[in-house]
Amino acid sequence: MNQAEQPNAQTLADAFLAFNRMSAALESSYRDLEQRAAALAEELAATRSERLALADRLETLLATLPGAVLHIDGDGRIREANAAARVWFGGELTGQVWQRVLSVRGARLRGNELALADGRRVSMARRDLAQGDGCILLLTDVTEQRQLEEALERQQRLSAIGEMAAGLAHQIRTPLSAALLYAGQLGHARLDAARQARFRNKLVERLRHLERLVNDMLAFARGGEVAQGGFALQDLVATLAARSEAALAAAGACLRCRLPDALAEFVLPGSVDMLGAALANLVENALQAGADAIEVTAGDDAGFLILEVADNGPGIAEADRERVFEPFYTTRSEGTGLGLAVVRNTVEAHGGRIRVRPAETGARFEIRLPRAAAEPLPTDSTTGMAPLAAHTAGRLSQGAR
Incomplete structure (x- = not known):
């Protein structure tokens, strides 16, 4: 080998050596990337599995909730409804206009409560969604609670009526006894005119007392x-x-x-x-x-x-x-x-x-x-x-x- 060829061979050998080092580095980087990709794929699969499990749990919860849940869009149409909502309002609700559903099913809105056609009372809570995406309605059956409240109210009214009746009887007894006494005295044949007039006035006074008592009682009953x-x-x-x-x-x-x-x-x-x-x-x-x-x-x-x-x-x-x-x-x-x-x-x-x-x-x-x-x-x-x-x-x- 002459002197001119010797540097070229050395240069070529250096190039091959550099190439080999770079190849080894690229291979190592590729293996690292493969490992990272595999790890990310595993994490993604785990996350997807968790999300699917969470979605299943949420779907199960919505399906088994004792209350009705509806998603109403900005146009007033039902996008989604859980099982309770479909049972309460009968059949598939998705795509129907919410107000029309209420009208067809005979539901009447009373404040924040719905009175359903089957006699059930339903409390309604609303939460608006962001970006004008409609709202979520949560309906809870409060029929039993309202029945208990009405029963308690009836019991209280009956108790109040009993107390009032007892008080009224006590209040009436005194003037009534006096009126009967004066009326009995008027029947005596030997009663002079002055005493007759006095007893008549007393009788009228007791009867007016009774009249005031009855009027007050009626006014009290009509107070509301x-x-x-x-x-x-x-x-x-x-x-x-x-x-x-x-x-x-x-x-x-x-x-x-x-x-x-x-x-x-x-x-x-x-x-x-x-x-x-x-x-x-x-x-x-x-x-x-x-x-x-x-x-x-x-x-x-x-x-x-x-x-x-x-x-x-x-x-x-x-x-x-x-x-x-x-x-x-x-x-x-x-x-x-x-x-x-x-x-x-x-x-x-x-x-x-x-x-x-x-x-x-x-x-x-x-x-x-x-x-x-x-x-x-x-x-x-x-x-x-x-x-x-x-x-x-x-x-x-x-x-x-």
Whole structure:
């Protein structure tokens, strides 16, 4: 070999050596990649198996849930429904319009509950899905719970009726016995005219007591029934005046009503007759307690009307303040024990509440009522009161003493 060929051979040998090293490195890298690919394939297979197992478990759970689950899309169609939903609403539901399913199956929506045609009651919960993909409905059978609640309510009503009947019998017995006694005395032939008149008056008084007791009982029973509508505050004052005028005149007492102008712009929802009767009941209660001056004031508190009825009578003992609204609870021998219970029922039926407020003298009742906006009523700038309210207050004050 000459000197020119020797470097070329060396170069070629170096090239082969480098090639062999690179081949070995590539082979090692390939084996590593194969191992990694195999590991990834195993992980992917394991993950797929877990996901399939999870999907099977979820499908089993949805199929065995005691409640119905439905997926409603943005167009109101049912995309998916579990077995309970298919049983409750009959047959295949996928692709049907949800509202049409309810209509065809005779289901009626009552708030968050459905009343199904077979008598079942179903509570419905809704969760919206992201990106406008509709919602998920979860329906739970609450039929047994509602039946238990209705049975408990019936039992409570029966218990209340039993207590009321017992209290009513006790309240009726005393005036009825007195009425029978006076009626028996009137049959005596030797009874003079003066005593006959006295016994007749006593008999009529006992019968009127019985009448008041029965009227209070009927009003208490009807306490939750409120006619729909609305009335102006000055109409309530007029109703109170009309109902209280005779009692005020007989007792020689006065009633003053102080109403701000701004409150004439609002109306109260409900029945003016019922609320007027409730206020008149407070007035009569004050008169029976010995008051001769009663004042009604009105105020506004965050969308509620605040009425206060205060008198200058003996007041209510602190121990009795929590019980005065209980049916048949009374501290007077002649009281029916239903007057203030009727007032509370009426106020609560109008969405309000009543309580006894502390007072230095006399009794003070606070009534809180919701109100609704109405057209402003004309006011008298000279008196600062609505015209009817001012007239009523003046007339009652003049004829009181």
